[in-house]
Amino acid sequence: MLATATVEKNAYDVALENFDLAANALDLDESLRVRIKYPERILTVSIPVRMDNGRTVRFEGHRVQHSTQRGPAKGGIRYHPNVTLDEVKALATWMTWKCAVVNIPYGGGKGGVTCNPKEMSMGELERMTRRYASAILPIIGPEKDIPAPDVYTTPQIMDTYSMNMGYPVTGVVTGKPIGLGGSLGRNEATARGCFYTTRGSMEHLNIPLANARVVVQGFGNAGSIAATLFHEAGAKVIGCSDTKGCIFNAAGLDIPAVVKFKADTGSVAGFPGADRIRPDELLALRCEVLIPAALENAITEENAHAVHARIVAEAANGPVTPEADRIFDQMGVFLIPDILCNAGGVTVSYFEWVQDENHLFWDENDVNAKLEKIMVRSFNDVLKIHGDKKVNMRLAANMLGVSRVAEACRLRGLYP
Ligand code: NAD
Numbered sequence: 001m002l003a004t005a006t007v008e009k010n011a012y013d014v015a016l017e018n019f020d021l022a023a024n025a026l027d028l029d030e031s032l033r034v035r036i037k038y039p040e041r042i043l044t045v046s047i048p049v050r051m052d053n054g055r056t057v058r059f060e061g062h063r064v065q066h067s068t069q070r071g072p073a074k075g076g077i078r079y080h081p082n083v084t085l086d087e088v089k090a091l092a093t094w095m096t097w098k099c100a101v102v103n104i105p106y107g108g109g110k111g112g113v114t115c116n117p118k119e120m121s122m123g124e125l126e127r128m129t130r131r132y133a134s135a136i137l138p139i140i141g142p143e144k145d146i147p148a149p150d151v152y153t154t155p156q157i158m159d160t161y162s163m164n165m166g167y168p169v170t171g172v173v174t175g176k177p178i179g180l181g182g183s184l185g186r187n188e189a190t191a192r193g194c195f196y197t198t199r200g201s202m203e204h205l206n207i208p209l210a211n212a213r214v215v216v217q218g219f220g221n222a223g224s225i226a227a228t229l230f231h232e233a234g235a236k237v238i239g240c241s242d243t244k245g246c247i248f249n250a251a252g253l254d255i256p257a258v259v260k261f262k263a264d265t266g267s268v269a270g271f272p273g274a275d276r277i278r279p280d281e282l283l284a285l286r287c288e289v290l291i292p293a294a295l296e297n298a299i300t301e302e303n304a305h306a307v308h309a310r311i312v313a314e315a316a317n318g319p320v321t322p323e324a325d326r327i328f329d330q331m332g333v334f335l336i337p338d339i340l341c342n343a344g345g346v347t348v349s350y351f352e353w354v355q356d357e358n359h360l361f362w363d364e365n366d367v368n369a370k371l372e373k374i375m376v377r378s379f380n381d382v383l384k385i386h387g388d389k390k391v392n393m394r395l396a397a398n399m400l401g402v403s404r405v406a407e408a409c410r411l412r413g414l415y416p
Contacts, residue, residue: 011090011296014322019093022398025391032406035414036096039089040107041065045135047113049128052121059128061113063136065145066092069408073109073145074099074346076175077132077153079125083112094317095346097401098339102378104350107405109145111136129153133160142171142357148349149173155180171356174349183352185367186345191225192368193344194315195233196375197336198289201311204383205334213287215239215309217279218294219268222315222342224259226291231255235289239282242294245269246282284308292319299324307333314338329392337394339401340382347374 016037023033047059062085065073075095078088088110096108113132117125129149133156139145140161149157154176161172170181178184185192202209212235216223219242227237236252244267247253253274261271269276283290283303290309292298296318299307304324312328313336314320320328320335328335348371355361362370385396 009322010086011318012086012093014318015090015093017322018394018398019402021395022097022402025389025395025399026403026406028402028406029410031414032409036067036069036402036405036409039064039066039092040068041139042085042089043136043139044085045132047128047131047135049124049131051124059113059115059132061111061132061135062088063109063111063139063145063147064088064092065107065109065139067096067107067405068144069405069412070100070107071105072107072141072143074106074148074349075108075110076148077111077113077157079113079115079117079153081114081116083114088112091317094339096405097398098343098346099350100401100404101339101382101397102343102347102374103381103404104347104374106146106346106350109147111147125153126156129156130160133157134164137161137164140172142169142353146171146349146353147173148175171353174352176352181352181356183348183355183367184362184364185371186348186352187221188225189348189367189371190222190315190342190345191229192371193347193375194222194226194291194293194313194336194341195229196344196372197341197379198230198291198311198313199233200376200379200383201313201334201336202288205310207288207310210234211236212289213238213285214289214291215282215285215287216291216293217241217282217298217319218292218316219258219262220293222345223291223293224262226293226313226315227253227255228259230289238287239277239285240268241279241282242268246277246279247271247274248277248282248285249274280306289313291315295319297321301327304328305331307331310334311336314341317342325392325394335393336379337382337397340378340393340397343378344371344375347371 092110099106157173176182214230214237216227239248284306286308289311291313293315298319300321301323304327311334382397
């Protein structure tokens with residue numbers, strides 16, 4: 001586990017605190033604050049599931065729509081034993097600002113079911129997913145709220161919704177397999193967004209990409225593809241890790257070989273041609289770019305001082321705690337906040353929905369070119385606030401997100 005001995009703050013309290021900081025910095029009107037700060041709609045559902053052993057187990061799930069000011073709510077569904085309503089509310093809130101930062105016409109939402117998917121069979125997961133989808137069905141839909149599941153459950157959400165409506169509705173969920181209306185480039189989108197925003201940061205700080213040292217914590221979907229993109233661009237990925245271990249090579253890892261090694265063995269640990277190091281040593285490696293791409297709370301007040309990176313690019317959601325943020329500010333570390341750095345994923349989810357709703361498909365070059373344009377523009381928008389208002393990049397991104405939602409709310413007026 002990445003969690004440290006310190007008591008972790010409630011994620012929703014952190015989300016509210018970040019909102020207040022942004023609203024204060026924007027000098028936001030009180031009437032707008034109360035209208036955009038809190039979730040618009042919260043649904044908690046009971047999910048009884050017939051397990052393989054014949055017993056019926058009841059799970060609890062939630063769907064939170066934090067905002068629909070700028071468009072339908074958008075956000076994933078998390079299956080995890082530690083899911084709580086407060087966590088789902090926090091993640092839904094972050095989605096609102098994230099979608100606004102990249103200026104796509106979505107609000108923010110999130111779902112979660114408290115369960116341990118690792119202990120469930122595919123059949124149990126399918127039955128739970130279908131029951132959960134049925135329970136939240138009244139509030140989701142391509143024009144209302146578009147989920148994106150965590151594990152391999154997307155087809156079942158789409159199918160359950162479509163069966164209940166009586167016709168195929170591909171746009172109700174994103175992250176679908178290509179054969180069901182998924183988008184080319186979705187799989188790589190989060191890492192691409194991370195790459196574009198990091199490249200922008202390097203240009204801003206006059207750090208050459210060629211031979212820049214990059215360290216990736218968490219060699220999963222986002223982390224391994226980000227490592228590949230940096231490797232292809234001429235940077236040197238000197239360290240990476242997963243739950244089973246961390247590897248280091250000062251001369252640069254052969255990333256395509258590491259990808260293959262992980263595919264063959266299930267881990268980067270034991271990769272020949274690299275030294276094994278401890279997780280704390282990985283985070284402390286001297287480098288130009290550190291990419292936390294594993295879990296939340298990876299960098300806290302306990303280990304932030306040990307970081308020796310010029311740029312920290314938050315590919316994961318919430319890997320750097322607010323206390324660690326303050327330490328980075330003092331140390332002069334340039335942080336690319338999650339709601340900007342990993343927004344490539346939701347941006348291509350939006351492309352997927354646009355393609356579904358219009359019954360057409362773009363080729364991968366189109367998707368990537370459109371993504372690059374949005375990520376570069378969003379990075380420059382945040383960087384401008386960072387420079388003009390003399391605030392850190394996290395606050396700048398939150399200010400941009402909050403101000404766009406506040407503007408939509410102001411223009412719509414207060415009903416009734
Ligand atoms: P993933 O499960 O594919 O990869 C996570 C990787 O982190 C795995 O390789 C795992 O072994 C590793 N890991 C877990 N704990 C670790 C630890 N303590 N030390 C080192 N490595 C550890 O997940 P992903 O899709 O790549 O997502 C990673 C992060 O990015 C998550 O925070 C996710 O919310 C965020 N994110 C992902 C997307 C996306 O589109 N995939 C979009 C936005 C944000």
